[in-house]
Amino acid sequence: MSPKKKQVAAIKGTKDILPQEARKWQKVESEAKGLFELYGYREIRTPIFEATELFEKGTGQTSDIVTKEMYTFVDKGGRSLTLRPEYTPSIVRSIIGNRLHLQPQPLRFYFIGPMFRYDKPQKGRYRQFHQIDIEVFGEKDPAIDAEIVEMADFLCDSLHITDKEILVNSVGCRECRPSYHKDLKASAESYRNELCPDCQRKIDTNPLRIFDCKVESCQMIARKFPKIMDFLCPECNEHFRQFCSYLDLYQIKYRIDPLLVRGLDYYTKTAFEIISPELGAQDSILGGGRYDDMMREFGGPDICGIGFAVGMERLLSLVPFEERPDVFVYVVTMGEEARKAGMELARAIRRTGVECLIEYKDRSLRNQMARADKLGATWTLIIGEEEVREKTYQLKKMDSGDQKTHSRDEILEIISESA
Numbered sequence: 001m002s003p004k005k006k007q008v009a010a011i012k013g014t015k016d017i018l019p020q021e022a023r024k025w026q027k028v029e030s031e032a033k034g035l036f037e038l039y040g041y042r043e044i045r046t047p048i049f050e051a052t053e054l055f056e057k058g059t060g061q062t063s064d065i066v067t068k069e070m071y072t073f074v075d076k077g078g079r080s081l082t083l084r085p086e087y088t089p090s091i092v093r094s095i096i097g098n099r100l101h102l103q104p105q106p107l108r109f110y111f112i113g114p115m116f117r118y119d120k121p122q123k124g125r126y127r128q129f130h131q132i133d134i135e136v137f138g139e140k141d142p143a144i145d146a147e148i149v150e151m152a153d154f155l156c157d158s159l160h161i162t163d164k165e166i167l168v169n170s171v172g173c174r175e176c177r178p179s180y181h182k183d184l185k186a187s188a189e190s191y192r193n194e195l196c197p198d199c200q201r202k203i204d205t206n207p208l209r210i211f212d213c214k215v216e217s218c219q220m221i222a223r224k225f226p227k228i229m230d231f232l233c234p235e236c237n238e239h240f241r242q243f244c245s246y247l248d249l250y251q252i253k254y255r256i257d258p259l260l261v262r263g264l265d266y267y268t269k270t271a272f273e274i275i276s277p278e279l280g281a282q283d284s285i286l287g288g289g290r291y292d293d294m295m296r297e298f299g300g301p302d303i304c305g306i307g308f309a310v311g312m313e314r315l316l317s318l319v320p321f322e323e324r325p326d327v328f329v330y331v332v333t334m335g336e337e338a339r340k341a342g343m344e345l346a347r348a349i350r351r352t353g354v355e356c357l358i359e360y361k362d363r364s365l366r367n368q369m370a371r372a373d374k375l376g377a378t379w380t381l382i383i384g385e386e387e388v389r390e391k392t393y394q395l396k397k398m399d400s401g402d403q404k405t406h407s408r409d410e411i412l413e414i415i416s417e418s419a
């Protein structure tokens with residue numbers, strides 16, 4: 001006899017999505033997909049691993065993601081590969097590689113899938129986490145910025161997330177941001193000793209990222225920093241004014257939040273976020289914005305882009321979901337002939353599009369009925385020797401307890417109509 005094998009545990013920071021919960025995932029995913037398709041978005045699926053340099057290039061050398069959190073490994077061919085820590089670089093690579101930018105613009109894509117970051121596992125945060133992402137390429141008009149925010153708002157509504165707030169801001173462009181950057185750096189420098197060590201480092205590398213710091217004292221200081229809104233060039237100003245006017249047109253409530261900035265260089269103009277007080281300190285449901293300079297930075301054509309990303313795990317924690325049993329039939333049989341008749345009927349029921357289970361173990365009638373009840377069957381179909389002889393069957397509606405005799409055809413009709 002071989003020694004007992006040691007059980008292998010799940011990797012730290014990962015989680016199995018068990019059937020009950022998976023139903024909720026499926027519901028949210030299909031809701032999101034259906035909704036995006038209404039706006040002309042189409043799904044794009046890219047590999048979960050890419051060349052490491054794609055993400056180094058995409059996030060910039062100062063990004064925490066790159067420096068601390070990437071799952072990077074060398075494959076058998078000696079190539080450095082990385083499990084994607086974010087989605088946008090992959091989609092940009094795909095557009096350039098497949099020459100999708102030669103198609104009529106704007107290009108609208110959505111994506112749903114796992115992402116990987118080696119950060120400290122904590123409550124509600126996983127090393128494999130999942131994101132819903134949408135991206136539009138090739139549309140400069142601020143009307144698309146408003147359309148995307150409206151779509152995000154619609155998504156929350158359709159998932160019955162009512163306790164939410166929409167925040168908007170502009171992060172400027174490569175014309176107007178340098179002078180803001182200079183002022184911000186000088187201001188941050190004057191508070192150096194009051195900032196956390198991480199933020200002190202950011203003063204020299206990328207002071208914009210101080211706004212992302214979760215330390216409360218840093219957030220207090222960040223509120224005293226100069227506001228980018230006061231530094232916008234005429235073009236960025238006009239873009240933001242029009243964007244807000246379209247949100248008004250859609251009657252969308254929003255708040256301008258000067259602290260809403262993006263730490264990466266390629267972000268431009270519009271930034272937005274949807275937050276929910278229900279989530280506590282980490283209150284962001286969805287974040288997005290414009291990245292007009294990204295494609296060019298990736299060595300691609302000069303096409304503007306805008307999009308948003310939603311963390312699935314956080315989103316799911318907000319979605320109310322009661323497990324309502326679908327219409328489902330449980331077939332109870334007594335004796336071998338009844339079982340054969342039941343198997344044949346179960347097959348016919350499934351072909352009408354209704355879920356059907358049949359008991360294969362030799363259990364008592366009472367035992368089988370109890371099981372049908374426990375599983376939440378809508379109908380129970382009861383077949384005994386007499387039913388086989390008469391070719392009529394007992395159909396019991398489980399919630400009312402009504403039980404009647406029907407022919408095969410009647411049963412198929414009743415069941416498929418109830419679905």
Ligand SMILES: [Zn+2]
Nearest residue numbers: 173176233236
């Ligand atoms: Zn500007």
Ligand SMILES: [Zn+2]
Nearest residue numbers: 196199213218
């Ligand atoms: Zn800090």
